[in-house]
Amino acid sequence: MDFILLLWFACGLVAAAIGAKKGEGCLALIAGLIFGPLGILATVFSKGNRKECPFCRERVHRAASVCPHCQRDLAKGI
Numbered sequence: 001m002d003f004i005l006l007l008w009f010a011c012g013l014v015a016a017a018i019g020a021k022k023g024e025g026c027l028a029l030i031a032g033l034i035f036g037p038l039g040i041l042a043t044v045f046s047k048g049n050r051k052e053c054p055f056c057r058e059r060v061h062r063a064a065s066v067c068p069h070c071q072r073d074l075a076k077g078i
């Protein structure tokens, strides 16, 4: 039983680490702690609140109007 708990806890941390890159670390941590390996899967396939910059292909926040990587204007609709 301890092993299962430890495994679930580890899943929470892994999901949080993946989710943090997508700007949803907290949500991913909870998902991982509740759903274990499934939470990790959900986080991996989640698009999060990020979109891809059309100029440099970096992931930026969905609401961003200027890309933090290449400084180009994203406001004119993607």
Ligand SMILES: [Zn+2]
Pocket (backbone or CB within 6 Å): 053, 054, 055, 056, 057, 058, 067, 068, 069, 070, 071, 072
């Ligand atoms: Zn960019």
